[in-house]
Amino acid sequence: MRNTCLLLALLAVATPAMAQDLERQEIVVTGSRIEQDNYSDTMPAVGLRRPADFLVQSVVIRGDTRDQAQRRQEIRKMLADAVRRADAMGIELAYGDYILTTLTAANVDEIGLQGDNRPDSERVAFLVKARLGGTQSGEAAEAQIARYIDSVPEVGRAQMDEWGDSTLSIVGPDSYRPQIAEKIAEDSLAMAARLGDGYGVEIEGLNMPVQWAQSGPGEVLLYIPYRLEVVPRP
16 A cells, blocks of 8 residues: 555656646657756666657758759759658658657748858758657668658759768657656665665655657657655654
């Protein structure tokens, strides 16, 4: 009974009264969450390991046609073609540095052109995603993305290439808060049992936001940066 009460108490504390801000949005795993007071990114924590939802690769379409109007037309045309081809290739497109937004024909104009490495060169950057899980390994997802990039034909002097290393994304990290709290409760109960009846544990920080980190190829660790302290029972 005492263990059950402790578990229920932990779950209650770990679930904020207000709705979580990231219960549905997709985030890039390597993105930094807004800093929280009294949070240390070196703090050890029990967490939930699970497969990431997507392998994410940054790509860029560059064009260096001398005439600016033609150059931009070529880049935009290739971008529109890339959007059209995504579904048939089993690929999803997105944009954003932290919280990702699906890139579609309806919002493709929101992707702005940027200057490239020369005055007569411009580019657009966006994200290509391949779903992970099931029979789709990280290697297979990389190959799927590579096939997609190769399938988009160049337009004039515009061409599309990978840009930087791939990363991972996960959808709705805050939706896993109850499972993370269960892991913390299990670990805390086990710790208290090992110490004997003369000691217990106190936990602080369960109201902190869910954090994330890559824990392996195609895998993420979701955790709450709590503090556990062993204390003698009164």
